[in-house]
Amino acid sequence: MKEELKYELIERYLSGDLSGQELTDFKQQLDQDTDLKAEVELHRDIEIAMLDKEKIPFINRINNYHEEQFQQEKTEKTTGNKKIARRRIISFAVAIAAVLLLAFFGKNLLVPDLSPAQLSENTIGSMPSLSALRSTDGGNINDEILEKGFNELDKGNYSQAITYLQEIPAGTEASAQLGIGYAYMQEGNYEQAISIFNNIRKNSPEIKDTADWYLAHTYLRQGKKADCVKILKNITLDKTVTQKRQKQAFDLLKSIEK
Amino acid sequence: MEQKKAHKESFYIEGMLKDDPFIGREIYDKFYPKIERLVTLNSGGKTDARDVFQDALVVIYKKALKPDFILTCPFYNFLYPICKYIWLKKLTKKSRSEVTIQDDAGFIDEANIETVIHETERHRLYREKFAQLGEKCQAIINLVFEKKKMREIAELLGYNNEKTAKQQHYKCKQKLIKLVREDVRFSEMI
Numbered sequence: 001m002k003e004e005l006k007y008e009l010i011e012r013y014l015s016g017d018l019s020g021q022e023l024t025d026f027k028q029q030l031d032q033d034t035d036l037k038a039e040v041e042l043h044r045d046i047e048i049a050m051l052d053k054e055k056i057p058f059i060n061r062i063n064n065y066h067e068e069q070f071q072q073e074k075t076e077k078t079t080g081n082k083k084i085a086r087r088r089i090i091s092f093a094v095a096i097a098a099v100l101l102l103a104f105f106g107k108n109l110l111v112p113d114l115s116p117a118q119l120s121e122n123t124i125g126s127m128p129s130l131s132a133l134r135s136t137d138g139g140n141i142n143d144e145i146l147e148k149g150f151n152e153l154d155k156g157n158y159s160q161a162i163t164y165l166q167e168i169p170a171g172t173e174a175s176a177q178l179g180i181g182y183a184y185m186q187e188g189n190y191e192q193a194i195s196i197f198n199n200i201r202k203n204s205p206e207i208k209d210t211a212d213w214y215l216a217h218t219y220l221r222q223g224k225k226a227d228c229v230k231i232l233k234n235i236t237l238d239k240t241v242t243q244k245r246q247k248q249a250f251d252l253l254k255s256i257e258k
Numbered sequence: 259m260e261q262k263k264a265h266k267e268s269f270y271i272e273g274m275l276k277d278d279p280f281i282g283r284e285i286y287d288k289f290y291p292k293i294e295r296l297v298t299l300n301s302g303g304k305t306d307a308r309d310v311f312q313d314a315l316v317v318i319y320k321k322a323l324k325p326d327f328i329l330t331c332p333f334y335n336f337l338y339p340i341c342k343y344i345w346l347k348k349l350t351k352k353s354r355s356e357v358t359i360q361d362d363a364g365f366i367d368e369a370n371i372e373t374v375i376h377e378t379e380r381h382r383l384y385r386e387k388f389a390q391l392g393e394k395c396q397a398i399i400n401l402v403f404e405k406k407k408m409r410e411i412a413e414l415l416g417y418n419n420e421k422t423a424k425q426q427h428y429k430c431k432q433k434l435i436k437l438v439r440e441d442v443r444f445s446e447m448i
Contacts, residue, residue, distance in 0.1 A: 004428050011431075015405060041437065048323050049381035050388065050403055053316045057277040062315060065286040066308050236280040250283050 006036070010043050064243065114255075116225070120217045123252050127153055128178050128210060142176075143166050149179050158183035174204035178211060185218045193218045209241045212247070225256060232256075262328045270333040273324045274315070285315075289334055293341045302345065310348070314340040317374055320381075339371045380447050387437040395430035402427055 012018050013026055030037050053059045114122070130150045149164035161183045168176040181196035197215035201208050212235050219228035235249035236243055273281025290311055297307035315342050321327050331334060390397060394415060401411045412423035438444050 003432075004425075007428050007431060008424075011402070042438070043431075044324065045380065046384050046388075046434065046438070047403055048320045050382040050400070051320065051323075053312070055404075056316065056319055058274045058319060059312060059316055060283060061277060061279065061282045062286060062312060065283070065290075066312075233280060236283070237278060239279075246279050247283070250280065253280075 006039070010040050013040065014044055014047065033170075066189045068243075068247075087120055097206050116223050119255060120220045123248070123255065124214075124217050126247060128175070128182055128214075130175060142173055146173065146176055146179075149176065151225075153179055153183060156186075158187045171203075174207055177204075177213075178207055181211070182214055185214060185221070188221075190222045209235065209238065209245055213245060216249070216252070220252075220256070229253060229256060262330055265329045265331055265333075268329045268335040270319070271327075271329050274319055285333075289337055292334070292338070296338070296341060297345055300345065305437065306345070308340050310345045313344050317344075317378065321374070321377065340374050343371055343374060359410075372396055376447060380444075381389070383441060383443055384438060387434055387441065388438060391430060391434060394426075395433065396406070398423065398427050399430055399434065 009018070009026060013023070030040065036255055072087050119205045128150075130146060145164055145167050149161045149168075152158075152161035152164060162180055165176045165179045165183070170177065177196055177200055181200065184190070184193035184196065194215060197211045197218065200211035201215070204211070214230055216228045216231040216235070219225075219231065232249045232253045236253070238246075241249075270285060272278075272282060274285070290307075293311045293314070294304060294307040297310055298304065302310070314337055319434065322329075326352065388399070391399070397415060398411060406414075408420040408423050408427075411427075412418070412420050415423065415426075416428060417423040
């Protein structure tokens, strides 16, 4: 085989550009020709050797985790020094309280089994924020109603929030739908909440990740752990989701799977 | 010959190659603290530990890119000796003398570590030879590795057309392989 053609074939084989009969023929040649096989291995080895670690996405991900941990340690160190005395007093008080509680409630208190609803409440984080959901400031009638609806959500008046947000025609404002879904979830009207979150996931990609997150919590509160885990795993695999959301999903997964 | 069987923890390797955030987080949370312990117990700081962990993952990632690679042991049993080797190398370089390190894991996979050492040495040789090429040759080889199209490469490097760029790439690659093969260390490595 002409040297230049051989190089070209090797390059194309390694980059996955050979297909069909050409690929079959080349593989057959590789099986028969040990020199060619060695040549291919050398090309591959060189290519791998030249791969800079900065260009490996997985390594960049690990670096981000390092960076996150470093920042966290830094913050803990700064705030830790100021709070150390106060923390000692609090720790002492907590220890006394723990001893007293143990005396009353026995050892079950040591390993409290959180119900799915409690776990969700502890991990769901903040309610949907209107400013984070909307990229534009409106100034129309919908914006006033939206704001009223989200204010009621904030106060925990879920029925009132639903009444306001339902005034906005469905399909015109995804954040209103998200608010309604959230309110239904908090009221325990899970089927309605699931239907709304699924609609958002289908029709409003800009807030899909938020809908995913609340949908996972709705399933968790319903006791449907498998459905919840499935959604959470999708969040951790979704490259368009923020790292903060991925970490929230990852931590919740760990708590569920404990 | 007996067929090697993939260990059930091969999912870590697949996750690395796919850049799976779930696996990434698990690898970090589960194994990094142990590696940090290895390094900090042996005259290193946290920054050293981070470098060692990262370099070991790069070694594993590169090994996993080869189609014949199979993880035959638990992931940590593969990761740990590589980290240990890397840290030992760095310590020896710092102190310019033989160093032993305190080890709280009772296993070292000699066969694995040997292939890692050979591979690292071989890759160092390739990089050394690559650095001997001219700037334009280095650029064209890198661009092809980055899967850039020949037409784009021709434009970027100022070649008349795709065909000229292709010929130039061939010549450069041929030169690199010649340099590698001519080095006496290469014949000892294969």
